[in-house]
Amino acid sequence: MRDFENFEYEALPGRIVFGAGAARTRLAAEVERLGSARLLVICSERDAPLADALTAPFARRVAGRFTEVRQHVPVDSAARARARAAESAADGVLSIGGGSATGTAKAVALTTGLPVVAVPTTYAGSEVTPLWGLTEEGRKTTGTDPVVLPRTVVYDPELTLGLPVELSVTSGFNALAHCVDALWAPRRNPVGVLFAEEGIRALGAGLPTVAADPADPRARSDLLYGAYLAGTALATAGAGLHHKICHVLGGAFDLPHAATHAVVLPHVLAFNAPYAPGVVHRIGRALGADDPVAGLRALAARLGVPRGLRELGLRADQADEAARLVADAAPPGNPGPVDHSAMHTLLRTAWSGGPAAAG
Incomplete structure (x- = not known):
């Protein structure tokens, strides 16, 4: 079916690495490619052991960690993540986990401009969008800004095997x-x-x-x-x-x-x-x-x-x-x-x- 006579399409930048085991075998190279020497790792408490395992090959590049991620990214949680990035003198962000981790990383990027590498463990999809969202006093505000779009996404189906x-x-x-x-x-x-x-x-x-x-x-x-x-x-x-x-x-x-x-x-x-x-x-x-x-x-x-x-x-x-x-x-x-x-x-x-x- 041909539904369009006129349209606009803007291709978004970004690198996708997809494959079973990619987080274990290729993430270090992607971090090296990003060029960040002081990463802020953002993950949930539940995903902290996974983050430890995945970042072990480049642990010297990890300058800090933020684990207080919350769904819908409350503004106070975003503020704490940004403060942690500043305290760590981070020059890049690595998010490991579901949409809440990705959303928190985007909140940091929104105000700091730091590049993001995302390793999703659910099927959220937000890791390939320039959309951000923050919640304050019961209202969720959303927007679009190319600065929050992760530079690289590493998709590893093996990381979703433990998802209930x-x-x-x-x-x-x-x-x-x-x-x-x-x-x-x-x-x-x-x-x-x-x-x-x-x-x-x-x-x-x-x-x-x-x-x-x-x-x-x-x-x-x-x-x-x-x-x-x-x-x-x-x-x-x-x-x-x-x-x-x-x-x-x-x-x-x-x-x-x-x-x-x-x-x-x-x-x-x-x-x-x-x-x-x-x-x-x-x-x-x-x-x-x-x-x-x-x-x-x-x-x-x-x-x-x-x-x-x-x-x-x-x-x-x-x-x-x-x-x-x-x-x-x-x-x-x-x-x-x-x-x-x-x-x-x-x-x-x-x-x-x-x-x-x-x-």
Whole structure:
């Protein structure tokens, strides 16, 4: 399908190193390539032993570590990370872990300009985007700045083998949401569409296999490959309605990031479907489903994704408040018209876990 007569596409710089064992065998060379002599390592407490193991070959280059990463990157956490970078006289940042570690590294880069090398251990995809986000007083602010885009990303499927099935599934659905949103985001373009469709195919193939056999190396590779494509598509297309909803829910109510994306995804797809039949066709083709909304719902149910936002801790009155916040900040160019009434219906349905409704 040829959907574009006119478009703009800006290819983003960045080096990708992908392969099983790449973090063990190639990370040192990539750090050398970056030229940093005093690295600030950013990881969670849980990933600290992994960070120790991966940085051992170039331990002399590690000047400091920051482990107080938090989801949605609260501004106070970002401030502490920046202070640690200054105390360490860091000239580069190495993030090891999920989206929260990457987001914290981006917060440091945003104000310092330090180059970042990222080693993701989940399927977040943010490591290949110039998007940043910070949360303060219940509101998540996002922006785009090329300075936060990691210079190099080392993708190693072996690092995801220990990711629990539940987190693997929700993180994989988070990546699916990136792909779907890129198909109708404000800067949608044919190059990103190709990335998104291939990402959906890889993620749709890998998720059931990982759920059945978490140690399957090919399926883990499929998911990480799909996450890379998802982030790349989103990076050039921008964030659409789905991400605005999830940013509101995460920033205002501190809902778990990946699980929120997983729950909300079928509802936004159903809402926009009547206005974007070409997008629906692409998603269905990639998933191998005539009805991609039903296909996503069936896949989510099969893999144990929570049915509704209330299972994530959101109260009914908070869903009403979120509808107002989303309607006020909806991105331009969404296929379906966005107003408070429409968002109220969408979020109430997503809260209850009922069937996704068309816009």
